Amino acid sequence: MSVGYRAVGWNRSKRLYDGVLLGATLSYLVLFAGGMLALYPAVTLETAVIRAAGSCALLLLHVILAIGPLCRLDRRFLPLLYNRRHLGVTMFAVALLHGGFALLQYHALGDSNPLVSLLTTGGRWSVVSEWPFQPFGAAALLILFLMAATSHDFWLVNLTAPVWKALHMAVYLAWWLVLVHVGLGVLQDEVGAPLALVLGAGVVLLCALHLLAAAKEHRVDATSNSAATSAAAAGQGGADGALLDVCAVDELREGRGRVLNVGGERVALFRTGGRVAALSNACQHQNGPLGEGRIQDGCIVCPWHGYQYVPESGRSPPPFTEAVPTYRVTLRGGRVLLDPQACAPGTLQVLPVIADGEATGKRPAPDEDFFVGYLPAVPPRLVRFVQRAVVGVLLVMLGGGALLLAGQGPFRGSRFEFGDVGAWRGVLHESPQPLLEVRRPGLGVTDLGSSGPGAPAELVSRYLLVAPGKHGAQALCAGLDGQAVALHGTLVYRGGQVMLELAERPVPASEAQLGAAAAADGALVALGEVELVGQIVDSKCYFGVMNPAEGTSHRACAERCLSGGIPALLRVRAADGTELTPLLTGRDGRALNLQLLDRVAVPVRVRGALERQGELLLLRTEPADVVRLVPR
């Protein structure tokens, strides 16, 4: 607001700020997601969106947090600060996109409320390295939501400035939570260095900026404090005793302020209309540094958001009601003497007039660097600086995004033909997990082993069956064991393994329609007792519904899927990249899903009996023989 009672509306500067912000954000999201789909064809759209939004929010958060210390180091960055709340709300919206998609992808459509699932899956609290990472992200998102929801000045007025400021300082807590979220999540699965590099650079940059800004302010405080203290010690306070000699009158420039540290409190000293005024340096709006402001329309204007105060009283001009503490000032012998005891906010002071003989005052330099967002025009010199700063920020975002994009993956080939429902016929088996045997066309000949005699080629393919969402097909297939059926389903496949997501319950079909399928039941081949090292994954996501579908970042989803009855697999990967994915069952053929939930997505060693039925591998084991390899 200004003394002219102009509501802060949409002016050119604000429209430009928001235009650049929205354009850059949307461009980043499109470029990152498009880049992922182009560079990693196996990745799913949901993963591309989640990672585009996540990386964008992460970079934006760092930009937001860097603006504050940059403004303290160089006031020419202030135009970036003026609409920082728009940046914050945009960042929250992007983070919400990330969180919303993640909640939908990893926790929805299962056997539990997604929010309950969010807080109860994904790791163990007893081991630091296995702390679930998603609750940290959710907590950060909650803080960002509170900040975005209360970003309007309506809330500032109603919450009061101290409460509002304290709430919005929680952005640093949110930043910490985000770092933990990323550190315990995707950083655990990343094999490349880019993400760690970007995170580390962000932390170092922010910490360095804050330290530099703090050092600069400390120097200013120390200088003004020592001047005032030494003056007082030298008895320059004169007859008034408690008054401190803080500076010479001619050190003040007309229309400008100066910040003093008086007994640990910052005081803004202004020269206005040939008089000297002293007020608290902290603006009631957001603690902005009033002493770095200007006199405009007879009022002191805060450099951050343009809040105005009458120099004599420290009150905002009517109808506004903000008020800051004022200080008693006198002039003597060309020196400014200040009573260090602050008066109550809004206390009217009689401002001492600078006599002609006391000081002439310095002629103020052209004020080309001062800008408040509601002013119609930005000084040209400032425009050039801000343009360069914005280009710098965009380049940082682009570089960070490119680095993060290059560090994604690897994503192995898999596919879910979502929306493409086909008709299938075959023989359904309910055990060890629901599957459909589909007749292979042609005449069978001989399939040779590497050294042994040949075996007849399998005349059927076996497709695991699952229900929509994170549910197994047990209920849909109940009572159809061994029967010829017709069904509608969607293909999910990876590396020779095929699954069908059922659109509805299969219906019995005549065996005549299946040809020889019913008679082509392949025999189980025992491959002996083995000990395999790998990772327990849920078959539906792993075969193609999600990519990647393993590791820490997918752990919560795998737990949800196994809990819902999706068949559990042991993913075994050889040094050459070859994968085996035997189906995990109990020795007696029962499903082990619920007993393995605490060992999902971490390295495990499994001892069991391996069997083969065509392309399908089966590992019969017991929970006691599934041992975690994660260090405790």
Add this chain to the structure above:
Amino acid sequence: MLALLAPVVLIVALRVRAARPSEVAPALTQEVRAGLGAVADLDGAPLLLPLKLAVRVSVDGPGGARLLELQPEEPLLEPDVLVYAVSKASARAGTTDTALPADARLLGALSGTLARRWTLPADANEWWLYSLGHQTVLAREALPAAGGAR
């Protein structure tokens, strides 16, 4: 305070972080693969087809029978890829690119990047790849001469 604490905490966390154990067990995997009837190594320099598949025909089968060895260089992103042997006569008999000849001989399936080997029928002139999931022919190639790699 936060500025000082953050880098220290991160560096300490990185330093004390325990390495995750390797999930790779090559010896065991080889053992299992042998049990699956896979071929561990293919000799000869394979010629890659557009499908990135190494193909080799030898006469090492029983009684000098021809053997066909296939190994995908990368997993084929097609559902349920089956391998067939087809005689020239069958191949000419009015088949389309999407349908198998009625007397195509099923050899087996490809899975991941595992190498596979099959005995070829005496009259086979071509090998075909067929996706049962998509019910379409993926590739058809003349069989290379015995002993040659393509």
